[in-house]
Amino acid sequence: MVDYHLQEAFHKNGLDLTKEQMVVLKKLYEEDGLNQNELASLTFRDKSSLARLLAKMESKKYIVREQNADDKRVNDIYITKTGKLLFEKTRPIIKMVIDIMEDGVSVVEKDMMIAILQKIQYNLAEKTTPITKIV
Template structure:
């Protein structure tokens, strides 16, 4: 492969700004959850949200919806089961399929974390008007769509 000198203006490209912002949001979410005494990681919160939206979701679908590989999701679910937030149950028709359900404790902690996340959202959107928020969402959807064809050569 031939070496070429490529100049990238990182301050004027979306990638680094999206990455930095994502890391900041992740950090503040984790800090807020800990500050409010919630024994929950951001990743666990995402799983709780997906299972809350569709209780009984199968584990493979959950991996897809949370952008996780099956083995890392299995480890995450095992930790959450130990905490008492959810349980897995084999599908009655196909024993190879595990369905994931929230426990009452999982439902409670999800309700508590929604209050914390709402405050984070208010902080994120502070001083940004509704039209700018909608424009940002449209732009981020376009960025995501750009990746739907896979990685460039």
């Protein structure tokens, strides 16, 4: 639901950007020059879907991929000036969507929700409970 509303807000504000592209731009805005493997890990994407996403972003001139000087098998990803400007335009839009989402939600409720989501995230990421087929 959040993805839908964020995408809709980008569209209504004339930004040709998906939430997935925005996440990549955010990571590169914070730390430019990440390689594709690092970016895949940081954005929780598999390498092939990230490669397709990056190709689309490169065609829009949001990023450039450059072969790593030390390892020719690795591509380093850099945000372009266009990508930086676009990401900066998303900031007030994201804030607006968050303000709408949080309307009427108390600080206590937000803290409780964050604590619950952190527990769920921990359970999914850290616990090694095997998932078995249910017959």
